[in-house]
Amino acid sequence: MSRFTPKVVTGNALIEGDVVYLTVDNRWTRSHAEAELIEDEAHAQLRLLHGASQRQLVVGAYLADARRGPNGPEPAHFREAFRTRGPSNYPHGKQVDLRHV
Amino acid sequence: MYEYSDFDAAFVRARVAQFSAQVQRRLSGALTEDEFRPLRLMNGVYLQLHAYMLRVAIPYGTLNPTQLRQLAWIADTYDKGYGHFTTRQNIQFNWPKLPDVPAILSALADVQMHAIQTSGNCVRNVTADHFAGAAADEIEDPRPVAELLRQWSTDHPEFQFLPRKFKIAITGSPNDRAVTRAHDIGLRMVRQNGAPGFEVIVGGGLGRSPMLGTVVRGFLPKADLLPYVEAVLSVYNEAGRRDNKYKARIKITLFEMGAAELTRRIEARFAELRPLFSGNDQVLLGQIEAAFAPPAFRNAPTEAYDAFYTADPVFRAWADTNLAAHRQTDYAIVTISLKAHGATPGDASSAQMRLIADLAEAYGHSEIRISHEQNVILPHVHKSDLPALHAALSQQGLATANVGLISDMIVCPGMDYCALATARSIPVAQEIAQRFNDLKLEHDIGPLKLKISGCINACGHHHVGHIGILGLDRAGVENYQITLGGDATETAAIGEKAGPGFAYDEIVPAIERILRTYLALRLEPAETFLQAYNRLGLAPFKAALYGEEGQQDAA
């Protein structure tokens, strides 16, 4: 049996469009490191259902591969890594918005 | 320039009001995302990687200074102070917030602009030669016909739910600057016995299965255009595949049905439709044509231009690359490069937009065009004004002398913005531009079309670049595939894959190897990269990319 790749629940905030992640205590955070790292497949499906049900807060919730890091979950794929930061051509998005929080 | 009729204005206002109410219902929870998504897409609102994106149509690439200033104002008020011009003559705002979108659309309506049909399976923004109305080689200005098509296709009840999106491009010149052979319908103006008409090309498209369009009618009288285009859409609407999104474009219909049968069906439908057009479309076209009358060109001496050209090497370099022949010999068509080395291709700051608007008023008969090559055009500038124009452009980083050279790339947003992307394109473009600028090789290399897409959808037209780069995701790593020998003009060709792709940090050196090979093998400096490639074939470039060993692997 193949090992389950850990996941986070992510999507975009309805109003701003910002990338958000679901936390253990059912908040949506802008910081990937604060996301709940889900290491069990059945639990992942449940958490996705919970995330997707919050239709007034978040659009397009999905499960993204992640891994455990020293400061919390880290993205596993480069697309998800870009989503944690923002574009590479301007200092826009999370790379500046999250700097002082 | 064409002004909205009362009908146009009322229609756009009504749509803004309708969509504003839809946004309110989404925010209140009355509409779910599934219900709202098609509504927002019909109004140009996408949800991208980091934010919403609003795509605004610039029909046939034509803007006036008031409109450009309004775009600058929107960028400052609701976005991050810039806009991105796309390969379909649209402008995209990358950071709008959903509750602000109605106000943005309302501000657009104030200057006769909209975002209608910039998404969805309908007829998209009709694109045209960016030198239209000015080019020395033009038969007729194609924009009145483009405007007629815009009015006809907007909210056309029969064509709101086509099998897939539908793109029309039009040129009035034999030199094709509108990539007509890569569109669902490409229209090329031609003359027969002195009368203007169109060569109708159907079934071109890039993306997953790149194909060049096929001529279905060698000469269509101008007055038959609308019924003929309606016939093409009508046949496609019925015959196009709705079972598979990837096989739903008309190019696949043509491929599966065969050109002869598709042409037969189009002609049969046309025969039915033609008598239903009683001539009102031609009356309307006549009114539109009057609105596109050329400006009052001025007679003035051009010695100042000649003197500057001789005396100032910076001005001369710019004039040599960024000017094109105008039908009035005392005038020039100016391309303002949005490709400063290291900048994001196609982006303009609000300050740059305002400056361009001012300069268009001062020196350009208030006309502005956006090219599918992601530059801004001032189509009518008297030669005597060029030195002052150039000096003013340099103040805002807009005087880069690189049009048609390697750094004048077409580049899609890629994975820095686009939710569909498989790799980034912008940083690759920035590094290539910087690298060849540092090497001081750009002018030596000469005319070169390099085009980059961040996924197989090919918005960056990589298939028709002399050098094309396609960003892919190979096992969780960015990987860049090179195609060579593509051509976007009247001699259109789809580029050939060079071989296995390159990693992110290998792609710029790979491009350098290709171009050093070209410099070594060209017969003379006047032999362009594309000519040399067509003479030599892929082999020497493949050897340069992969070496002897790699050549075997790639074979």
Ligand code: SF4
């Ligand atoms: S080519 Fe792909 S990545 Fe680039 S803009 Fe189009 S869909 Fe997005």
